[in-house]
Amino acid sequence: MKVIVLGAGVIGTCAAYYLNKAGHEVTVIERQGGAGLETSFANGGQISASHAAPWASPEVPFQMLKWLGRRDAPLLFHFRLDWRQWAWSFRFLINCLPSRARKNTVDNMRISLYSRELMPEIREDTGIDYDYRADGILEIYENQKDLDAGIHHSAWLRDLGCDNRVLSPDECIAVEPALAGSAENLVGGILTSEDESGDAHKFTHELAAVCAARGVDFRYGEDVRAIETDGDEVRAVRTDKRSFEADAFVVSLGSYSPLFLRPLGINLQVFPTKGYSITVPITGSNSAPKVSLTDQDNRIVYSRLGDRMRVAGTAEFNGYDTELDEGRARSIVAKARERFPSAGDFDQAELWTGLRPLTPDGVPVIGPTKYSNLYLDTGHGTLGWTMCAGSGKAIADLISGDAPDIDLAPYSVERF
Ligand SMILES: Cc1cc2nc3c(=O)[nH]c(=O)nc-3n(C[C@H](O)[C@H](O)[C@H](O)COP(=O)(O)OP(=O)(O)OC[C@H]3O[C@@H](n4cnc5c(N)ncnc54)[C@H](O)[C@@H]3O)c2cc1C
Incomplete structure (x- = not known):
């Protein structure tokens, strides 16, 4: 399947990594000149699964x-x-x-613990170094x-x-x-x-390099302008340079995600x-x-x-x-x-x-939308580094038609 991921922060890059592992043809669109250069650049560094209480x-x-x-x-x-x-x-x-x-703490802990469990596999599979x-x-x-x-x-x-x-x-x-x-x-x-702790930017940068070597197409320096729909599905993503068509689309644009979903009638409270x-x-x-x-x-x-x-x-x-x-x-x-x-x-x-x-409840948004081929993996607030691997794996499983290892119901956009 051809999948487009919007945004190469730690969240979008992890989604791209797992989608590539699942055998999909993945393109990542990112406005910056590299991966992890916005919110994922210099965060607190904590993989704090045991501190998943929302603000x-x-x-x-x-x-x-x-x-x-x-x-x-x-x-x-x-x-x-x-x-x-x-x-x-x-x-x-x-x-x-x-x-x-x-309830929000329990939901955050579930995805955080799952994510922390996956980190050793990523290290082993990729050999990346991020001051872990x-x-x-x-x-x-x-x-x-x-x-x-x-x-x-x-x-x-x-x-x-x-x-x-x-x-x-x-x-x-x-x-x-x-x-x-x-x-x-x-x-x-x-x-x-x-x-655990580690440098989220180093991780994202290194993981993106591994993904690129494995065939993921990173389109840096491209500014997403609109998500174009046709009936109940997304047809294409338009950037400042061109249009991209695909079978499935993942929105991981961090704080900017709601701006592109509002015109589609999706109420993402980020x-x-x-x-x-x-x-x-x-x-x-x-x-x-x-x-x-x-x-x-x-x-x-x-x-x-x-x-x-x-x-x-x-x-x-x-x-x-x-x-x-x-x-x-x-x-x-x-x-x-x-x-x-x-x-x-x-x-x-x-x-x-x-x-x-x-998000107002401090819980991320991971899952499908009312458009059959549009998925969200965003709104990770204070815990994006902690939850990145679990969120990426869950969204890749969902798109691949496999049951995610954790129930994604609490992370649905429908809750708003
Ligand atoms: C001070 C601080 C401390 C933190 N400490 C921790 C911590 O210790 N542990 C923890 O787990 N989390 C922490 N976090 C939270 C964590 O950093 C975030 O949750 C995480 O980085 C969000 O990742 P993201 O990929 O969703 O967003 P981003 O990293 O912002 O990625 C979104 C990407 O989308 C791109 N983009 C946006 N709009 C467009 C567009 N129109 N076209 C193309 N590309 C676009 C951006 O350039 C960006 O690269 C902290 C955050 C801050 C600010």
Whole structure:
């Protein structure tokens, strides 16, 4: 079958990889000059299957009130005269209800665990190197109330089959000695030792190269303009250069996916949520953390990527604005420098911003549409790197007429 994948982020590239493995003739259309150059470029690096809770959770509305007016607030709303943003925000608040948040966490965990299981097979099959580490993820806390809530949540996750262990401050330091310098504020941590970390851009770039060598046709520098339909099926995709026809089409355009589906009458509730990261060179320093960390109080994550330290966080609802607000990025530099002052050369930190394609329930959209040959694999929000392999395999199975290994019903676009 001839299949066209729109978008060569980590999601589209994984879909192309599995479609190629299933024997399809695959073309990927991407506006950038290479794979993984937009949101998949400099994310937090965590394959955090055990941290799959969506942002929409019972405590978030109260935290947002607490952070109101703070320029370095982890979550920042810029209220715009855009009814779609208001409708999305309303749905987000509904999903903060405890019962919804629990269901969404379970749905996210299912695809995340499945995805994590597939990563070793990809490494073995392709031999790609992406600064992968299998040291787990350590959540660290400076506030006893938050730690107690974390312990409560982690007990529930254990019941769902997610490995985790509560650690004392000393045990946290034994796991990650770089924490010794900021130990006085630490009240404890939670270690999920089966989680992983790695460079999503390196992974996407390398995987795309393997796919290209295996016959996938990457059309870089082509801007998708429209998806053209004929009755209940998609006939072609039009770019700024030409038209592409195929038997099946997969939309993996990240935050831009809904813009091409709206004219087709498909209500995909994905909204861009801006995040920031910094990448600090650590050459010559041995005091940078090696274990991937989640700083719960500051809502930032740390990942060791070879001789670099990636620190990422913050969420800003400001539409499709991709401008880098240096103040927001520098606040991450300041927090990282405060915790690990000699981890690397902070003056050389590379600042980056990207738009997470976020659904109001925090659950991705993977599956068919009302058009018989149009499929969606998008809306992975805060967890696209964590869920990439599972999403790609599931969509390839579906298109191939095989039953996916996991039930895709919770990820349907029909839920909106
Ligand atoms: C600060 C930050 C930290 C994060 N940390 C983590 C983390 O630790 N772990 C985790 O699992 N996830 C994390 N994420 C989320 C993760 O990075 C995303 O979910 C993931 O990258 C989304 O991948 P994607 O392929 O859907 O989107 P993208 O990577 O944006 O890919 C979409 C592609 O479509 C292309 N495209 C768009 N429009 C067009 C068009 N008109 N024509 C042609 N091509 C087009 C784009 O160029 C792009 O390459 C983080 C995100 C951010 C911003």
